[in-house]
Amino acid sequence: MASPGAETEKPGNHNDFVQLCNPHVAAMKEDVLYHFSLSTSTHDFPTMFGDVKHGMGIPSIAIMLHELIKLLYHARCSDVTLIRIGTSGGIGLEPGSVVITRQAVDGCFKQEFEQIVLGKRVVRNTHLDDWLVQELVRCSADLGEFPTVVGNTMCTLDFYEGQGRLDGALCSYAEKDKQEYLRAAYEAGIRNIEMESSVFAAMCNACGLRAAVVCVTLLNRLEGDQISSPHEVLAEYQQRPQRLVGHFIKKCLAAA
Amino acid sequence: MASPGAETEKPGNHNDFVQLCNPHVAAMKEDVLYHFSLSTSTHDFPTMFGDVKHGMGIPSIAIMLHELIKLLYHARCSDVTLIRIGTSGGIGLEPGSVVITRQAVDGCFKQEFEQIVLGKRVVRNTHLDDWLVQELVRCSADLGEFPTVVGNTMCTLDFYEGQGRLDGALCSYAEKDKQEYLRAAYEAGIRNIEMESSVFAAMCNACGLRAAVVCVTLLNRLEGDQISSPHEVLAEYQQRPQRLVGHFIKKCLAAA
Numbered sequence: 007m008a009s010p011g012a013e014t015e016k017p018g019n020h021n022d023f024v025q026l027c028n029p030h031v032a033a034m035k036e037d038v039l040y041h042f043s044l045s046t047s048t049h050d051f052p053t054m055f056g057d058v059k060h061g062m063g064i065p066s067i068a069i070m071l072h073e074l075i076k077l078l079y080h081a082r083c084s085d086v087t088l089i090r091i092g093t094s095g096g097i098g099l100e101p102g103s104v105v106i107t108r109q110a111v112d113g114c115f116k117q118e119f120e121q122i123v124l125g126k127r128v129v130r131n132t133h134l135d136d137w138l139v140q141e142l143v144r145c146s147a148d149l150g151e152f153p154t155v156v157g158n159t160m161c162t163l164d165f166y167e168g169q170g171r172l173d174g175a176l177c178s179y180a181e182k183d184k185q186e187y188l189r190a191a192y193e194a195g196i197r198n199i200e201m202e203s204s205v206f207a208a209m210c211n212a213c214g215l216r217a218a219v220v221c222v223t224l225l226n227r228l229e230g231d232q233i234s235s236p237h238e239v240l241a242e243y244q245q246r247p248q249r250l251v252g253h254f255i256k257k258c259l260a261a262a
Numbered sequence: 263m264a265s266p267g268a269e270t271e272k273p274g275n276h277n278d279f280v281q282l283c284n285p286h287v288a289a290m291k292e293d294v295l296y297h298f299s300l301s302t303s304t305h306d307f308p309t310m311f312g313d314v315k316h317g318m319g320i321p322s323i324a325i326m327l328h329e330l331i332k333l334l335y336h337a338r339c340s341d342v343t344l345i346r347i348g349t350s351g352g353i354g355l356e357p358g359s360v361v362i363t364r365q366a367v368d369g370c371f372k373q374e375f376e377q378i379v380l381g382k383r384v385v386r387n388t389h390l391d392d393w394l395v396q397e398l399v400r401c402s403a404d405l406g407e408f409p410t411v412v413g414n415t416m417c418t419l420d421f422y423e424g425q426g427r428l429d430g431a432l433c434s435y436a437e438k439d440k441q442e443y444l445r446a447a448y449e450a451g452i453r454n455i456e457m458e459s460s461v462f463a464a465m466c467n468a469c470g471l472r473a474a475v476v477c478v479t480l481l482n483r484l485e486g487d488q489i490s491s492p493h494e495v496l497a498e499y500q501q502r503p504q505r506l507v508g509h510f511i512k513k514c515l516a517a518a
Contacts, residue, residue: 030428037429038488072422075431104422111376122369124435124443153265164329167379173287175331176468179380187380205427212432232294 013160031076044077067202071209077090087138087216088253091247094159094200095169096223097192101235102243104152106142106251107134107219108195110203113168113193119208132161132207134144138218145254152246157197159219161204171200171231188227198223220247267345271431287332300333306335317404323458327465343394343472345510347503350456351425352479357491358499360408360506362398363415363475364388364451366459369424371416371450375464386464388417394474401510408502413453415475425455427487444483454479476503 031037036047044051067090078086086092096103109117110132119130139156146154166174170184192198203219210217222243233240287293292303300307323346334342352359365373367390375386395412402410424431426440447455459475466473478499482487489496 015396030433031431034429038487038490041493069421072420072430072432079431080505121420121424122418124426124439125370128423128434162378163324164328164377165325167384170380173290173293174328175335176465177285177288178330183380186311190381209432210320232292234292234294 031079037076037080044073046080051077052082059114059138060241061066061083068205068209069231071206075176075209075213075215083138087113087218088206088218089138089251090202090206090219090221091251092200092202092221093224094198094221095225095227096198097188097196097227099155099197099226101223101225102152102239102246103169103222103223104146104154104246105159105198106139106146106154106156107203107207108136108139108219109158110134110161110207110219111158111196113160113162113205115158115191115196117158118163119204121205121208130208131211132204134207134218135216138216140218142250142254146250148257149250149253151249154250155197158195159203160196162199163200165201169227173231175194176199185228192228200226220251222235222246275471287335293336295331298382302336307333308338321409324461324465327462331465331469331471341472342361344466345394345473345507346458346462346475346477347507348456349500350454350477351481351483352454353444353452353483355411355453356409357479357481358408358495358502359479360402360410360502361454361479361511362395362402362412362494363459363463363477364395365413365414366390366417366461366463366475366491367414367450367452369416369418369506371414371447371452373414375417375460377461377464378432386407386462387467388460389467390463390474394472397513398474398476398506398510401513402506404513405506405509407505410506413455414451415459415477416447416452416455418455418457421457425483429487441484449482454484476507478502 034046036045038045074088094105096105099105110119111117112119115205117132119132121128121130142155143156146152160169162168164174165171167176167178170179170187171177172181172184198221203221206219207217224235224240224243235243290302292301294301304504317326330344350361355361366375367373368375373388375388376448377384399410399412402408418424420430421427423432423434426435426443427433428437441509454477456477459477462471462475480491480496480499491499
């Protein structure tokens with residue numbers, strides 16, 4: 007999306023086309039984005055997607071990001087911002103609070119994303135854009151509709167054991183161990199837990215894309231594991247990140 | 263599903279109800295399977311799902327398995343076999359070949375699944391049922407419709423870099439490095455690559471469920487990265503694991 011440059015200076019020079027972090031793609035005669043059912047030989051990417059600048063939040067985010075970033079590259083998009091919006095479990099927050107992520111961290115509270123590439127561990131930085139965090143905080147204050155905090159976000163591979171829940175099919179620890187872990191997470195500045203932010207931050211970082219993560223918390227994990235609020239309440243909670251990011255986009259468009 | 267006990271003796275005693283590997287669930291007054299929108303207080307699990315014994319193959323398989331295994335437990339299912347069917351990239355096989363997994367291995371070719379639980383690394387065994395492998399091999403011979411091999415299956419977190427592809431948004435290695443990696447994988451007995459088998463094997467193992475993985479290969483990764491076969495060819499390939507497992511289920515029902 008365009009950026010609200012009128013109010014504050016964006017750091018760095020983002021005004022250029024999407025760059026891949028892969029020298030092979032430019033040399034390929036055809037590139038099939040398999041999971042999107044799109045090919046550069048059968049679809050005109052610049053016409054179809056040249057103006058794509060929207061947010062996103064889905065599982066299998068790594069596959070989607072590989073193909074989305076390639077799509078943005080083939081479509082010659084420029085000055086792109088990616089914002090993941092979604093839901094999460096909160097730590098020590100009133101349910102319905104929105105967390106803007108300062109750092110995405112792993113299950114050991116480390117600010118990194120580890121991946122196996124050709125049999126070797128590759129560790130990537132999960133830094134998110136500080137300027138964007140501050141802009142989103144300002145947007146939340148403008149709206150004044152729901153509590154919003156800036157905090158670290160823990161990203162896990164598993165929803166149950168991986169997030170210290172007691173209600174999965176597997177569990178080898180007690181309530182006390184879980185409470186200790188979640189309280190240690192809180193001490194480390196973690197305010198919510200979800201399952202996409204670290205790879206999202208790592209890939210955006212590697213490809214030089216400005217990125218943010220905005221998630222609403224559906225429950226306070228210090229008080230329980232199961233999401234038991236009524237459907238209408240959850241549905242309203244889930245709109246909060248959209249409303250916040252929607253406000254940000256409108257502000258950007260007004261400033262463009 | 264019921265097992266074809268008439269032909270060979272199944273090892274171990276599988277004739278009992280699904281057991282969770284978590285002491286907390288039995289004590290819960292209500293259990294909400296959030297991602298399935300089901301609760302033990304609002305749905306009669308034994309009536310709704312007591313006869314569920316089908317195969318499966320979807321992303322987010324860990325979340326699904328936690329909730330599916332709990333569903334099987336609440337429904338008091340017994341003598342359950344879980345079979346993951348799906349697609350994969352082959353190594354050194356003719357596209358369309360079906361691989362029955364002997365061992366699920368990680369990106370370093372190790373037969374284990376590593377997970378972070380309460381901030382500590384937990385390593386689980388990814389053993390799959392040998393008896394079931396042999397039964398499925400026999401079923402494939404009965405059918406005689408497509409090439410089927412038994413081999414190790416590499417399970418990765420990423421479809422692009424994680425599988426040594428050159429066509430992702432990120433890639434920091436050359437064709438030569440990729441070929442070396444895939445050939446080393448072949449030497450280690452790996453015949454296909456997908457993204458679910460290790461956690462599937464680990465969780466079924468931990469909960470004492472008999473399990474198998476049957477995937478068709480859509481391409482030979484030694485020859486390329488992109489899946490470029492015509493849609494009709496891929497659609498026929500994708501039916502192969504279903505046809506094989508369907509034959510196995512019929513054989514089981516006939517023997518029951």
